[in-house]
Amino acid sequence: MSREVVIGLEVHAELSTKSKIFCGCTTEFGGEANTHVCPVCSGMPGVLPKLNRTVVEYAVKLGLVLGCSITRNGKFDRKNYFYPDLPKAYQVSQLYTPICRDGQIEIWTGGQKKPIGIREIHMEEDAGKLIHGPGDSGTFMDFNRCGVPLLEIVSQPDFRSGDEVIACLEQLREILLYLDICDCKMQEGSLRTDVNLSIRQPGGELGVRTEMKNLNSFKAIRRAIEYETERQINILERGGEIMQETRRWDDEKGESCGMRSKENAHDYRYFPEPDLLPIEISDAWLTGIKENLPELAHQKRQRYIRDYGLSEKEASVLTGHKNISGLFEDISEQSGEPTEAAHMVTGSIMYLMNSRAMLPEELRADGSKLAVLISFVLSGKINRNTYKEAIEAVFTKDADPETYIAEKGLFMSSDDKTITGIVTEVLADHAAAAADYHSGREKAFGFLMGQVMKKLGGAGNPAMAEKKLRELLGG
Numbered sequence: 001m002s003r004e005v006v007i008g009l010e011v012h013a014e015l016s017t018k019s020k021i022f023c024g025c026t027t028e029f030g031g032e033a034n035t036h037v038c039p040v041c042s043g044m045p046g047v048l049p050k051l052n053r054t055v056v057e058y059a060v061k062l063g064l065v066l067g068c069s070i071t072r073n074g075k076f077d078r079k080n081y082f083y084p085d086l087p088k089a090y091q092v093s094q095l096y097t098p099i100c101r102d103g104q105i106e107i108w109t110g111g112q113k114k115p116i117g118i119r120e121i122h123m124e125e126d127a128g129k130l131i132h133g134p135g136d137s138g139t140f141m142d143f144n145r146c147g148v149p150l151l152e153i154v155s156q157p158d159f160r161s162g163d164e165v166i167a168c169l170e171q172l173r174e175i176l177l178y179l180d181i182c183d184c185k186m187q188e189g190s191l192r193t194d195v196n197l198s199i200r201q202p203g204g205e206l207g208v209r210t211e212m213k214n215l216n217s218f219k220a221i222r223r224a225i226e227y228e229t230e231r232q233i234n235i236l237e238r239g240g241e242i243m244q245e246t247r248r249w250d251d252e253k254g255e256s257c258g259m260r261s262k263e264n265a266h267d268y269r270y271f272p273e274p275d276l277l278p279i280e281i282s283d284a285w286l287t288g289i290k291e292n293l294p295e296l297a298h299q300k301r302q303r304y305i306r307d308y309g310l311s312e313k314e315a316s317v318l319t320g321h322k323n324i325s326g327l328f329e330d331i332s333e334q335s336g337e338p339t340e341a342a343h344m345v346t347g348s349i350m351y352l353m354n355s356r357a358m359l360p361e362e363l364r365a366d367g368s369k370l371a372v373l374i375s376f377v378l379s380g381k382i383n384r385n386t387y388k389e390a391i392e393a394v395f396t397k398d399a400d401p402e403t404y405i406a407e408k409g410l411f412m413s414s415d416d417k418t419i420t421g422i423v424t425e426v427l428a429d430h431a432a433a434a435a436d437y438h439s440g441r442e443k444a445f446g447f448l449m450g451q452v453m454k455k456l457g458g459a460g461n462p463a464m465a466e467k468k469l470r471e472l473l474g475g
């Protein structure tokens with residue numbers, strides 16, 4: 001019997017607001033345990049939460065970009081459950097009125113475009129962390145993460161393979177980074193994905209699904225999908241039934257194990273959060289957010305190709321990460337030379353990053369200094385070798401271009417006298433080669449050019465030297 005895998009995602013994105021969703025505590029990752037907490041986020045009785053406006057704006061931004069309808073009059077709900085990482089014993093979330101609904105994200109796999117439905121995006125607070133001590137020293141609670149704002153993005157069960165899932169997560173990651181609302185550091189848990197997976201006959205009714213948690217890298221997600229697909233198919237082939245359950249992926253063992261049978265909404269005794277005001281999004285607020293949406297990667301790609309005449313390939317490299325397109329735009333604006341700026345970033349800068357295994361998020365380079373180098377090379381003040389060398393100096397040690405090149409004596413001598421003097425000397429020293437040239441051996445010209453450039457040192461302007469050499473050789 002032919003089988004089809006069906007996958008739906010629940011993605012949690014931790015927002016990069018400065019403060020938490022209902023109090024003024026910092027959202028900064030890490031820190032000494034229980035130092036980023038206050039009575040509100042540690043669940044003391046009698047306190048009142050106050051909604052962070054920026055969280056709503058970030059949610060709306062993402063919703064707009066994903067073509068969702070925005071809930072203009074919404075509220076929060078309490079999801080009640082007991083677990084030691086949740087000091088209030090409830091999570092403030094949105095069950096009935098998610099802030100965004102019915103959107104779509106376009107993915108590319110195997111050269112094909114495919115829309116993936118976004119069922120909803122809702123706002124909620126994160127829980128704390130449990131730290132299991134060595135041996136039988138016990139389990140410790142760190143509430144620093146309690147109340148860090150999260151968006152939960154819930155897809156439709158539209159995925160048919162691990163490749164599609166990864167393509168979607170990469171696309172979502174790119175959008176979150178360009179919107180500047182989540183740092184997407186999977187290793188720090190800023191972007192967490194739960195994978196719901198079931199098997200069915202192609203086009204048939206949905207099968208019973210399992211939900212996999214604890215997937216903290218793209219690689220883990222891919223492996224978990226392969227493992228779970230095989231596990232479910234094996235059960236079905238033997239005539240067995242899939243149990244609806246939540247499973248935990250163990251990336252070291254490369255296998256998942258059942259954690260608990262799947263809970264339903266009623267298990268959480270949801271009810272409207274009584275301590276928070278309803279959320280009202282006015283026309284003016286919504287318009288303001290719309291007007292301030294930044295340009296996204298695919299829009300930048302199109303613009304680079306259209307306005308700067310860059311190739312598809314170059315444009316893709318430049319928009320691969322917000323920091324790379326940011327640097328390119330900076331250099332391009334300051335130099336007024338987009339083509340040269342594109343070559344510099346896709347060439348030298350990418351090379352320097354790759355050779356240091358530097359991640360785009362670590363990229364820091366002074367765009368104005370790099371722009372100065374472009375003006376130097378285009379005006380003939382430095383040659384291409386010096387240009388490359390100086391790019392590296394700016395990139396690695398933030399060198400000042402002018403000082404660096406002057407100290408190394410690499411500004412090209414373009415003054416006529418120096419060049420005339422050197423060419424005259426070379427012709428006198430290598431009369432035989434000059435004679436060869438006159439008898440029609442063009443090769444001799446190359447030799448003489450080499451001698452001239454050697455004497456000029458790294459600072460020789462080859463175009464001028466060549467002109468002078470031809471002139472003095474005559475005929």
Ligand code: ADP
Nearest residue numbers: 006007008009155156157196197198206207209
């Ligand atoms: P819950 O909120 O109880 O986890 P939902 O119905 O909200 O369940 O679905 C959560 C996720 O699971 C969604 O991404 C949805 O697309 C996906 N999903 C639901 N049913 C299936 C199924 N039979 N197979 C695969 N994915 C599914």
Ligand code: MG
Nearest residue numbers: 010154194211
């Ligand atoms: Mg769920």
Ligand code: ZN
Nearest residue numbers: 023025038041
């Ligand atoms: Zn707090």
